Amino acid sequence: MNFNIKGLDFLIRALSRLRIRHPSERFKLLVVGKGNEKKYGSMAEDLGIKDHVIFTGIMPREHLERIYAASDVFSMLSRFDTFGMAALEAMAASLPVIISASVGARDLVRDGENGFVVTDPTEEEAVADRIGRMLRKDIREKMAQEAGKTAEKHSLEAAAAEIQAVYKEILAGG
Numbered sequence: 001m002n003f004n005i006k007g008l009d010f011l012i013r014a015l016s017r018l019r020i021r022h023p024s025e026r027f028k029l030l031v032v033g034k035g036n037e038k039k040y041g042s043m044a045e046d047l048g049i050k051d052h053v054i055f056t057g058i059m060p061r062e063h064l065e066r067i068y069a070a071s072d073v074f075s076m077l078s079r080f081d082t083f084g085m086a087a088l089e090a091m092a093a094s095l096p097v098i099i100s101a102s103v104g105a106r107d108l109v110r111d112g113e114n115g116f117v118v119t120d121p122t123e124e125e126a127v128a129d130r131i132g133r134m135l136r137k138d139i140r141e142k143m144a145q146e147a148g149k150t151a152e153k154h155s156l157e158a159a160a161a162e163i164q165a166v167y168k169e170i171l172a173g174g
Contacts, residue, residue, distance in 0.1 A: 001035065001058075003039075004079070005081075006035075006076055006078050007076065007078050007100060007121050008040050010100075010122060010124070010127060011029065012029070012040060012043050012044050012047060012049065012053065013043075013047065013124045014127035014128045014131060015047075015052065015053075016044075017125055017127075019048060019049055019052070021132070027052055027131075027135065028053075030054050030067065031053065031054065031056065032057075032059050032064075033059075037057075040053075041055065065093065068089070068093030069093060071093075071095055072134070073097070073098060073140065074087065074090030074096070074097045074098070075097065075131070077098070077099065077100040077118060078099070078102050079102055081102060081103040081105075083105055084104055087099050087103060087105040088108065088151060091147040091148065091151040092152075092155070093148075094144045094145065094151075095144060095147055096140060096143035096144050096146075097109060097116070097147065098116045098118060098130050098131065099115065099117055099118070100119075100121045101117055101119045109150075110150075113143065113146050114147040114149075115147060116130040118130065
């Protein structure tokens with residue numbers, strides 16, 4: 001809901017670098033949520049990628065599944081995020097993720113396997129490199145499968161089963 005905290009500026013700058021390095025590469029950035037669209041739209045225009053950025057505004061929760069299904073990659077380069085539930089939701093939709101090390105969900109991401117964790121999202125070239133890797137269909141599809149497997153292990157059902165096992169052990173006197 002806050003484009004600044006979520007690191008949208010980092011992502012736009014990285015996509016600009018990607019565009020410079022690979023001018024024929026096709027991509028669209030779908031920005032879902034509430035924030036200063038004018039500011040970030042102007043930034044995208046100044047960096048030459050305005051036609052590649054679409055702002056949707058706030059979407060009803062029931063539309064998120066379709067948005068994830070229409071996407072190839074999920075990115076959240078937050079300056080701070082206690083967990084980043086959206087990253088786990090994206091992984092549950094079999095989307096590989098690119099997140100900053102400031103996102104709590106970083107512990108779920110195995111770098112290069114089910115996504116990437118970017119230590120410093122201000123390093124535009126590093127972010128652009130990871131996005132560029134994900135543009136390769138073979139890499140993206142393999143990472144997507146791993147992202148889905150990771151999410152299955154961290155579903156509400158899996159968490160409930162773990163809690164239930166703890167209670168059973170306590171009740172058994174163990």
